[in-house]
Amino acid sequence: MDKFAIKKRKVPGDWKSERRAGGGRESKPDPDLSDPARGEGNPESFGNDAGGGAGGPGPPPPLTLLSTDVRPVWRHVAAEGLDCDYAVIFTRSEADDIFLRLEEELEYFSGDLSRVQVYGKWYQIPRKQVAHGDPRLTYKYSGVTLSPKPWLPVLERIRERVRETTGHVFNFVLINRYQDGKDHIGEHRDDERELEQGSPIASVSFGASRDFVFRHGSARGGGSRRRQGRLEPIKLLLEHGGLLLMNHPTNVHWYHSLPVRKRVLAPRVNLTFRKVLRLSKN
């Protein structure tokens, strides 16, 4: 039973007023996959629905749908100690272009920065990873200290859209690339000790849609699958051009993961923007 605790909300950032084009269908995340290089629908719409004109219930979509009319449709995701907002913030054509540039321009870490020791054995991390950000910042991940590469135009473009939609300015981005559904990341919390107090983490996705799962700390491990421990996992579908804002205190008690999905054949690039405090000591 997948509980999709998703409700509509107004606006966490700057977008004036929410408006929708077609009938108000409550869209629940579709656990099915979706390939990134699919043909197009409306090239200037965000991926939130668009009613799909063909045979959908409700009134027909408006004839004139100008791109300037379209605003992200935010969904609020809430549970005990969990507070997130999700919206597709890039049009399909914007996201396609950005994804292409990311694939062309990013150079991922290799060697020691891409290996991790688990239960005494060393593994390549089951994904690719790289960090970009302001000079002299560092971020520790699984024991290794990541020094960011300088910003690239495509990354600043994404960061600027995130600023427009959330009001937050981030100085660091950790990028993970999942080649296909076999690439994944295990359950973890993001280390907030080296982040600005109470600042959110902005997770932006391009390419293949992937399931994303939150689990409460108390619902994990040894003897914790008891009777009414009613903190069910919360599953989201992160889409091409989508932004998931993870607000404090989500990362304190909730773990998240990107599980294996063997039916997914296409790559996904995810960027988690952060406000990092610490500077490298030289």
Next chain:
DNA sequence: CTCTTTCAATCGC
């Protein structure tokens, strides 16, 4: 020194 937290692969169902 002690205690807590962390990561990914494998196996069983």
Next chain:
DNA sequence: GGCGATTGAAAGA
């Protein structure tokens, strides 16, 4: 195909 349980060395508080 997916999920829960299981496996420990290293780092940090």
